[in-house]
Amino acid sequence: MSPAPTAAHPGTSNPRTSNPRTSRGRRTPRPSGDDRQLAILATAERLLEDRPLSEISINDLARGAGISRPTFYFYFASKDAVLLALLDSVVEQAQTAAADVLDHLAEDPPARWREAISAFYEAFRSHRAVTLACAQVRRTNAEVRQLWATVMEGWVHCTAVAIEAERKRGAAPAGLPARDLAVALNSMNERVLYATFSDDGPAVVESSAVDVLLNVWLNSIYQTTTPQPTALSRKKFR
Amino acid sequence: MSPAPTAAHPGTSNPRTSNPRTSRGRRTPRPSGDDRQLAILATAERLLEDRPLSEISINDLARGAGISRPTFYFYFASKDAVLLALLDSVVEQAQTAAADVLDHLAEDPPARWREAISAFYEAFRSHRAVTLACAQVRRTNAEVRQLWATVMEGWVHCTAVAIEAERKRGAAPAGLPARDLAVALNSMNERVLYATFSDDGPAVVESSAVDVLLNVWLNSIYQTTTPQPTALSRKKFR
DNA sequence: TGGCGTCGTCGACGCGACGTCGATACCCTG
DNA sequence: CAGGGTATCGACGTCGCGTCGACGACGCCA
Numbered sequence A, B: 001m002s003p004a005p006t007a008a009h010p011g012t013s014n015p016r017t018s019n020p021r022t023s024r025g026r027r028t029p030r031p032s033g034d035d036r037q038l039a040i041l042a043t044a045e046r047l048l049e050d051r052p053l054s055e056i057s058i059n060d061l062a063r064g065a066g067i068s069r070p071t072f073y074f075y076f077a078s079k080d081a082v083l084l085a086l087l088d089s090v091v092e093q094a095q096t097a098a099a100d101v102l103d104h105l106a107e108d109p110p111a112r113w114r115e116a117i118s119a120f121y122e123a124f125r126s127h128r129a130v131t132l133a134c135a136q137v138r139r140t141n142a143e144v145r146q147l148w149a150t151v152m153e154g155w156v157h158c159t160a161v162a163i164e165a166e167r168k169r170g171a172a173p174a175g176l177p178a179r180d181l182a183v184a185l186n187s188m189n190e191r192v193l194y195a196t197f198s199d200d201g202p203a204v205v206e207s208s209a210v211d212v213l214l215n216v217w218l219n220s221i222y223q224t225t226t227p228q229p230t231a232l233s234r235k236k237f238r
Numbered sequence C: 001t002g003g004c005g006t007c008g009t010c011g012a013c014g015c016g017a018c019g020t021c022g023a024t025a026c027c028c029t030g
Numbered sequence D: 001c002a003g004g005g006t007a008t009c010g011a012c013g014t015c016g017c018g019t020c021g022a023c024g025a026c027g028c029c030a
Helices: A031-048 A058-064 A069-075 A079-098 A101-107 A109-126 A128-137 A142-168 A178-197 A206-222 B031-048 B058-064 B069-075 B079-098 B101-107 B109-126 B128-137 B142-168 B178-197 B206-222
Strands: none
Touching: A031 A058, A031 A069, A031 A079, A031 A128, A058 A069, A058 A079, A079 A109, A079 A128, A079 A142, A101 A109, A101 A142, A109 A128, A109 A142, A109 A178, A109 A206, A128 A142, A128 A178, A142 A178, A142 A206, A178 A206, A178 B178, A178 B206, A206 B178, A206 B206, B031 B058, B031 B069, B031 B079, B031 B128, B058 B069, B058 B079, B079 B109, B079 B128, B079 B142, B101 B109, B101 B142, B109 B128, B109 B142, B109 B178, B109 B206, B128 B142, B128 B178, B142 B178, B142 B206, B178 B206
16 A cells, blocks of 8 residues: 555645745734644534534634634635644544555465554544544535545555455456456445444444454455465465 | 335324324325425435435425425425435335345245346436435434335345255355344445446445345355255255 | 834625515315 | 315525625734
8 A cells, every 4th residue: 555646736735934825714824823733723623523514614613723713814715624634634643554554465465454444444433523423424525525535546546556455366256357346345344434433324344444444354365264374386276 | 125114214204184194204295296296205305316315405395396485384394204205205106116035045046146136236226316315324314224224224134044044954054143244245235336326435336236246145145156945955065 | 213014803785595484366165 | 155175376584695884913124
């Protein structure tokens, strides 16, 4: 999981000191106002813990950060911009956590896949409020939608590459186009974890979520839950 | 796929006079106003084709149905109530389509599973606007969330029962608790189809979606894509 | 020291959507 | 034609939004 383009969203970078005008904020918030900016972010994440973004007014955010409503607009152009900034940091965090887990896949496939899924899981879990809020506005907000899509695309790509590598070394049988399979599996993870974290719909208990997902991944990729490690030919198989 | 209770949402009842309180409308729309009710529903579904519910005002709905905004409230208590009514009918439609497909599973597992997944697929597809809108408000609207959860629960239950039957007759190996597996697979379907229908995120092309999903289902349940039919012992296997 | 810009702040405005109340007008049925 | 339910809408108050303009505080140059 190395590439996964995180930057490259127009306006996502935090140029703070460097250049004016590039930040998500609407004007360039100069030094002192920096704390306010953070205060707004913190307030948003706190409020999101117990109600959806649509039920949080800009006034709430402003009050929570100790400023008036108009002042809010000095720092962010909208509620959604705040969420986007929050998502940005979560994504960054997730990206580093899951980085290059799949590079040593062949050493111990089940363990490595498990780590990757776990990273996914933790990324969602550690900021579940933000994640759930993003899922909600994804339809409406083009920026959130695109950022999320980019992240997913990164994971899907890494997964697909890993699957192809496993097939090439003979550990996994041929089958579905690797990318299609990767899309399906990553989608499953997203939805399952979403259901697990919101209480919404049928879900598996939080503690076994990773195991259930891993099992489906292994069966779909290897047609067994015990794929052989290294490049040696099958040994304990059948 | 028989159960899945559709009626019985608390808080949905209309506190009007006495008898005909089965509709989602706020008061009982007597004879003549019935067309208006339908007109509102139709307008809603039409408008949802090209913008999210949040960008459709009650005025839009009313105007589209040829009535004034206050009059809208004579028929529905809110925008969400309209969506809920729409979902109701879609669900009903889906429920009948997918009914008892899995009863004859053993005759030809891949074909039957495929039918079931296809039914799921068509249910989403034929009213994609409504489905996508529901997905969006699910977080905010308790009624939609619950109705959806009930439907999913029905499918999950049927799936789990079918998996257990396949295991019992020896066609599928033991493994994950059947319900957990069923949750994961149904979740995958939901998310994959959602991604396919909205242009959101990584997705598989619409024409191969069912095949991809089916493949993952078969591998997860049977550890092969060619499970044997009937109760006869393995024959063309291995 | 006094002028000047810019940062950060807010009061106040206008807008649009919402939900409700009360006044109709339009049937029926008796 | 009186009276009760059906169906409709005008008008109101409220609330959240986004913007504009004014005002104080600070830093910097002359």
